[in-house]
Amino acid sequence: MRQTTCPLDCFDGCSILVNEDNSLKGNKEHPITKGYLCHHLNHYHSFKRITEPKLNGVSISMDDAIALLVKALHQGEPSKTLFFKGSGNLGIMQSVTKLFFAQYGAILASGSLCDEAGDAGIVEGRGANLSLSPLHVAKSEVVILWGRNPSITNSHMLPALKGKTLIVIDPVKTDLAKKADLHIQIKPRCDIYLAMLLARIAYMEQMEDTVFIEEHCENFKYFSDFICGIPMRDLMQKCGSSLDDIGLLLSMIKGKKVSILVGIGVQKYSFGHSVLRAIDSFAALLGLFGKEGCGVGYLSNSGFGYDAPFKVKAKTTPLPIVDFGKFDTIFIQGGNPLSQMPCTNKVEEGIAKAKFVVYFGLHENATSAKAHLVIPAKSFLEKEDLKLSYGHEFVGRMPKLIDSVYGISEYELCHALISAFGYESLENEKEIIERVIASHSILKDGFLISKTYENLPYSQGFYTPSKKFQFFDELDDEFEDIEGFYLLACKQNKSLNSQFITDDYLYVPLCLGLQKDDKVTLFNDNGSCQFSVMPTDTLRDDCVMLYSGACNANRLTPFKMSQEGQCATYQEIKVKLKRD
Numbered sequence: 357m358r359q360t361t362c363p364l365d366c367f368d369g370c371s372i373l374v375n376e377d378n379s380l381k382g383n384k385e386h387p388i389t390k391g392y393l394c395h396h397l398n399h400y401h402s403f404k405r406i407t408e409p410k411l412n413g414v415s416i417s418m419d420d421a422i423a424l425l426v427k428a429l430h431q432g433e434p435s436k437t438l439f440f441k442g443s444g445n446l447g448i449m450q451s452v453t454k455l456f457f458a459q460y461g462a463i464l465a466s467g468s469l470c471d472e473a474g475d476a477g478i479v480e481g482r483g484a485n486l487s488l489s490p491l492h493v494a495k496s497e498v499v500i501l502w503g504r505n506p507s508i509t510n511s512h513m514l515p516a517l518k519g520k521t522l523i524v525i526d527p528v529k530t531d532l533a534k535k536a537d538l539h540i541q542i543k544p545r546c547d548i549y550l551a552m553l554l555a556r557i558a559y560m561e562q563m564e565d566t567v568f569i570e571e572h573c574e575n576f577k578y579f580s581d582f583i584c585g586i587p588m589r590d591l592m593q594k595c596g597s598s599l600d601d602i603g604l605l606l607s608m609i610k611g612k613k614v615s616i617l618v619g620i621g622v623q624k625y626s627f628g629h630s631v632l633r634a635i636d637s638f639a640a641l642l643g644l645f646g647k648e649g650c651g652v653g654y655l656s657n658s659g660f661g662y663d664a665p666f667k668v669k670a671k672t673t674p675l676p677i678v679d680f681g682k683f684d685t686i687f688i689q690g691g692n693p694l695s696q697m698p699c700t701n702k703v704e705e706g707i708a709k710a711k712f713v714v715y716f717g718l719h720e721n722a723t724s725a726k727a728h729l730v731i732p733a734k735s736f737l738e739k740e741d742l743k744l745s746y747g748h749e750f751v752g753r754m755p756k757l758i759d760s761v762y763g764i765s766e767y768e769l770c771h772a773l774i775s776a777f778g779y780e781s782l783e784n785e786k787e788i789i790e791r792v793i794a795s796h797s798i799l800k801d802g803f804l805i806s807k808t809y810e811n812l813p814y815s816q817g818f819y820t821p822s823k824k825f826q827f828f829d830e831l832d833d834e835f836e837d838i839e840g841f842y843l844l845a846c847k848q849n850k851s852l853n854s855q856f857i858t859d860d861y862l863y864v865p866l867c868l869g870l871q872k873d874d875k876v877t878l879f880n881d882n883g884s885c886q887f888s889v890m891p892t893d894t895l896r897d898d899c900v901m902l903y904s905g906a907c908n909a910n911r912l913t914p915f916k917m918s919q920e921g922q923c924a925t926y927q928e929i930k931v932k933l934k935r936d
């Protein structure tokens with residue numbers, strides 16, 4: 357049976373079997389997938405693809421499309437050319453096009469719309485951001501879901517939660533929060549204060565792991581002085597949670613094997629890196645790293661330890677606040693910035709100014725609609741690739757299984773551009789992939805895994821220069837808390853960000869007394885926009901919510917980057933609501 361791996365931006369990196377008729381099914385043998393795929397892959401072939409290249413809406417041949425792109429690049433100024441890559445496909449070969457654009461002298465958009473603020477905080481404390489796989493979490497006694505919603509975003513984690521004491525810290529009463537032993541329906545943006553308060557009370561109650569701190573950590577004294585130096589009343593007020601809940605949480609985890617699964621929810625703010633550092637510091641105080649069934653898992657650095665095949669030297673510009681208006685030629689690959697970037701008005705304005713916008717993707721979307729040239733990509737089944745997962749240790753091969761009648765792969769497009777410009781030709785793609793695999797993989801029970809996970813993450817120490825964990829001891833909270841609602845940005849079941857089936861409703865709390873499909877306008881300094889509402893009992897009274905990929909989800913989100921990690925800060929705003 358032909359076998360491959362899901363390319364999508366998801367923790368699970370599912371192993372897939374491809375039937376004779378090219379339909380897809382989950383691989384039962386795989387320790388994570390266990391035969392189950394989600395909605396996106398179960399219906400993969402039913403989503404309409406772009407089948408032909410188009411210039412200003414008129415179909416053209418692939419040869420003509422490439423010739424037009426080459427001409428635009430020849431005539432254009434490299435320093436006025438932007439290369440922008442989204443996360444529609446997380447295969448390593450997606451980055452091959454960087455090789456051409458870097459040599460050409462284009463500006464590369466760097467940073468992310470996703471998880472990099474949190475990642476920066478983890479790296480500061482631990483030196484490397486490693487994953488906590490479902491196989492590891494299965495050995496815990498208590499699981500804390502902290503701003504992460506696996507029933508939507510990481511469904512192959514669910515079996516590992518069965519039978520565990522479950523604690524959810526989330527402003528939304530998610531399905532798992534409803535089933536949890538404790539749900540702290542936290543005020544958005546307050547996790548850092550909750551983490552500090554938990555650490556402080558745990559320390560007061562002598563719950564710290566002195567042996568672990570002594571052997572594996574640095575600057576604990578600074579940390580304890582820092583958290584004890586803030587008046588308790590201030591911390592309580594800022595964290596907004598009750599002392600009862602905090603006491604209950606600590607009593608539930610005391611002396612237990614605890615896994616803390618953190619998602620991007622906690623770090624969609626300017627000080628996102630500090631939030632992860634504070635959560636990590638709480639966990640380190642309890643000695644939760646490097647032990648079976650314990651740890652803090654986030655979206656990990658999937659390429660950690662591997663040879664990076666497409667490392668380039670190039671000028672960069674921060675992606676979350678890229679000013680498209682400064683460029684003449686814009687090449688957008690595997691992303692939909694007109695829907696997914698913060699501050700849509702600003703993105704629209706910039707893209708409208710550019711002379712030549714190229715969209716290279718699988719599906720039509722808000723960005724392809726504004727592009728001058730649209731180039732269809734091949735799907736993951738039609739090209740060679742490799743998936744390193746950010747949610748577990750398994751390495752997923754993605755061989756070419758189907759001959760495509762339309763589209764071009766990233767490798768083929770890069771090859772065509774490199775040939776046209778007479779640059780040094782590319783290494784064979786299969787050889788690149790094998791070299792990456794060989795650089796850091798081992799076989800374990802018949803499956804390829806990353807060498808980093810041969811032993812328990814962090815059981816041999818941390819990855820900082822001193823090999824010790826660095827506690828955190830400062831934060832810069834620059835948010836001005838004005839009147840209005842927090843606008844939450846969450847993921848939903850049937851879409852993968854803006855791909856597949858999106859849900860455009862604005863979810864509102866029942867206290868507003870609105871009915872389904874009532875119209876309201878949201879507004880703030882970034883803009884205003886009308887939405888149809890869906891009332892829900894899952895939201896706090898001070899929150900409204902839009903799903904990722906929803907039409908106009910980013911009309912009001914801020915044109916602002918995180919303090920560390922060059923990351924978007926979707927929730928660093930408040931909005932006002934007017935009934936229409």
Ligand SMILES: Nc1nc2c(c(=O)[nH]1)N[C@H]1C(S)=C(S)[C@@H](COP(=O)(O)OP(=O)(O)OC[C@H]3O[C@@H](n4cnc5c(=O)[nH]c(N)nc54)[C@H](O)[C@@H]3O)O[C@H]1N2
Binds near residue numbers: 365367502621853
């Ligand atoms: N079905 C599906 N799966 C996906 C995706 C998808 O679009 N659809 N997207 C993929 C991608 S790109 C990513 S990055 C991952 C993200 O995976 P997750 O991090 O699990 O996803 P989110 O829904 O962004 O955020 C998780 C939770 O954070 C909560 N939250 C929001 N603000 C706060 C806060 O201030 N504090 C706390 N404690 N919680 C908060 C939200 O209510 C939400 O329940 O999922 C991946 N998986």
Ligand SMILES: Nc1nc2c(c(=O)[nH]1)N[C@H]1C(S)=C(S)[C@@H](COP(=O)(O)OP(=O)(O)OC[C@H]3O[C@@H](n4cnc5c(=O)[nH]c(N)nc54)[C@H](O)[C@@H]3O)O[C@H]1N2
Binds near residue numbers: 471691696718909926
């Ligand atoms: N309001 C709000 N905005 C958000 C978020 C949120 O929660 N709320 N989440 C943020 C997060 S976490 C993320 S990761 C980003 C994601 O934002 P994007 O990176 O823009 O991801 P998608 O919306 O999934 O769009 C991916 C595109 O890739 C194309 N594609 C798929 N496969 C391939 C391929 O093999 N090759 C090529 N060339 N193209 C392909 C698809 O056609 C699709 O158009 O959005 C961010 N924006």
Ligand code: SF4
Binds near residue numbers: 366370395
């Ligand atoms: S999107 Fe995630 S859960 Fe769905 S098939 Fe792909 S890896 Fe598995």
Ligand SMILES: [Mo]
Binds near residue numbers: 365
């Ligand atoms: Mo993401």
